[in-house]
Amino acid sequence: MSKKMFSFLSLLVAFATLLAACASPSTPTAAPAGGESAPAQPAGKVTLRVLVHQNPPMVAFMEEFNKKFQEKHPNIVVDMSVVNANDLSTVSQTRLSANDIDVLDIFGFSNAAQPYMKQVDPPNWQQLIEAGLLMDLTGQDFLKYYDQSALQDAGSYNGKVYAVNLGRVSYSGIYYNKKLFEQYNLKVPTTWPELVTACETFKAAGIPCMTAGGKDGWPIFVGAYGLIGSIYPDQAALVEGLWTGKIKWNDEKSLEMWRKMQVYARDMMEEGASGIAGDAAPGRFASGAVAMFPGGTWYAPAIEAAQPDFDWGYIPFPGSDNPEDNKYLFGKYDQGWAIAANTPHREAALLYLAEFSEPANYQAFVNAVGFIPTQPTAQLNTKIGAEVAPYLANFRVGYEQYWVAPKGAGQFANPWASYFKPFGTDDDPKALADKVQADLQAGLDAVNK
C-alpha cells in the first residue's frame, strides 16, 4: 500500500472512530433519584416540548389542557408535537437521543422478556430506561392519584416508576349500529353463528357488515384480536404455549380460529376497507353506512363527535360458539406520560404532569378519550364506559402485549386475519396455518440451537 493511500485510509478510520465515539456511551447519565414531593415553579421563561401520538379526541383535549396550563403558568409555553401512532417509538427515540423533548407520550410497558423466551432483545421502553433517558418518577406526589397496580404493571421497571399510565383500553370489541339491528330484527350477537347470521342479513340487504381503518394496516388484524381471545382466553398462557411448543398455530383449536378469521376478512369486512384511514373509520361507522366496526374503545369519542345522535353499542367479539367464552374484553395499557431524564425544564415538566394528574383534569381527560381510568377516584361515566362496564371484571391484557417473536421467525409468525384475501394472498386456512406455524417454528429452532 502506498504511503498516500495509507494516510488516506488512516484519516477515514480516525474520522469514523470519532463519529462512533460521539454516538457511543461514556457513562450513562444517571436518572434523578426519586423521593420527591410536589414540583416547584420554574424560575424563568420556559418552552416545554411535549410529544403525543395522533388520536383526535386526545389531541383536542390536550390542546385545551395546554391552553389552560399556559394561562395558569404564564412563564411556560407548551410546544406540543403530534405524530402518527406507528411513528411514536421512532420519534421518541430520536428526540430523546437528541435532547429535544421534555415530556413524552409512551404506551404502557409490555412485551418484556419472560423466563421461557430465549435470545430476545429488551423492548424499546426498557432500552430507553437502561440508557438513562427516562426520568425516575418514584416518589413524586402526583403518583398518589393513580392505581398502584397500574403504576406497577404499565410504568415500572426494577422497582422504579418511569411512566404514569393514563388508562386501559380494550381492542377486542365490536361497535354495532343499534338502529340497523332493530330494523332487521337481529339479536345483538353473543356467539359466532349469530354474528355470521347478522352479517349475512346485512349483506343481503346491501349493507356492508363491518368496516375498519385498513389503510393503517393494523386495524384489520387487531379487529380480530377478540376472535383469538374467545378461543384462547388466557393470552399469557397462549404466548408461553407457542414458545414452548404446547400450542401450535396449526393444531385443531387454532384451525378453528383461522377458519373464522377467513370469514371475518373475506365475508364480514366491507370491500374497500383497506383504503380507509384509521382515524376515518369511526366516521364511516357513525355515518350509518355499515352495521359494525370492530375496534378499540379509544374510537368511541370520535364516533360520538362525528354523529352525536348516533345510537351505538359495544360488545366483546363473539368469536366462540359458546357465549360463555365471549364475555372477555382484551386490551392493553394505552397512553402514559414520561419525562426525559435530561430535560433542562425539569420543574416545568413535573408541574405539567402534576397538573394533568389533578383528579378533575384527569376525569376530563377520561371523559374525552374514553379510557378505562387508572385513577381509582375517576368515574367511567362516558357512553363507552357504560358499554364496557358489564365486562370490566373480565378485562384481560391481550396477546399483543405478551408476544415477542423469536429471532429468525418468519414474517408470517403472527395470528393475523389480514393474511387472508382480499388483504393478503391466502385463501386456504389449513395452508395458512401451516405457513404461520412453520415461520414461528423456524425462529424457535434457531434460538434453541
Added chain:
Amino acid sequence: MSYHFGRGWSKLTPYLLLLPGLLFYFLIALGPSIATAFYSFTDATGIRNAPVHWIGFDNYREFLFMGRASLDNLEALKRTLIFSAAVTIIQFALGLFVALIVNQNLKGANIFRTIYFMPVILGVVIQGLMWSLFLYPLGGPAAKLLSLLGLRSEFLGGPPAQAFAWVIFIQIWANMGITMMIFLAGLQTIPAELYEAARIDGANAWQLFANVTWPLLTPSVNTNLLLNIIGSLQAWQLFLVLVGYRNGTQVLGYLIYATGFGQTSGSVTSSFRQGYAAAASIVLFLLVLVIGMTVQYVLQRREERILG
C-alpha cells in the same frame, strides 16, 4: 502549463479552497457511511447512552442465514432487484419516448415538458397522498373508473403483488420527468445538420433514430441508466408512504428502515436494532456497488466504442 497560485505556501491555496467542501462531504456522506460499516459489527440500538458491544459478524449471520427471517430478507433482496429492473427499463423507455415527442417542433411542447416534469418537484409524501386519494377503493376516481367496467379493486391495500406493482407504477410516474429531461438535454445537443444529411441520403425515421439519435445520445443513456438503477435499488420512501410495513411488499431499503426503527419480521412490537439495520445497509450497499460498478464498466466500454 503555468501554475496560477504562485509559489511557496501559495501553492496550498487550491487545497485550502477545497477543504470546506471536503470536510462537508466527510461530515454528511463518507463519515456516516464508515460509521454504518462500524456499527454493523455491533449491537447498537441508536439510543444515546446505550452500551454498544462488538459482536463480530452476528448481525450478518442473522440477516443472511438465521431461520425464516433470513429467507424473508432474501425475498426482499429479490423484490428489490425486480423493482429496480422494472423501474429502470420502463422509466428509461418511457422517458426516451416522451423526450423524443416533446423535442419535436410542436405547439405547446413546453407545456407538455412542464407537465411531464411536474411530479418530480413534488415531495414523496405529497406524491403518496395524491395516489392514495386517487386509488381510494371506496369511491376514489380509479375505483369509479373500474366500476364503470363492473370491476373493483383494493388497489394499494390488495394482494401484495398488486400493491407492489402500484408502487412501481408510481415510482416511474414520480421520476420519469428527470429521465425525460436528461434525454431532452442530450437530444438538443445533436446538430440538426446530421439529420438533414441522413435524410438526403434517404434515411427513414427508424434509421434516423438508430444511426443518428441513439449513438449520439450515449452520454444521456449512460447517465439515465446509472441514475435509474441506483435510485431504484435504494428506493424505500414510497413504500413507507403508500403501503407501510406489509408482508410481501418490502424492498431492502424499507426493510432496513423498519428494522432500524422498531419493526421486525414476525414481531408486533420490538426493540431498536440499528446495528442489525446497519448490517442490512451494508448488504444493500454491496449490492448497489457491484451492480453500479458493473453497469458503469459496461457503459463506459460502450461509450468508448461508439464515440471513441
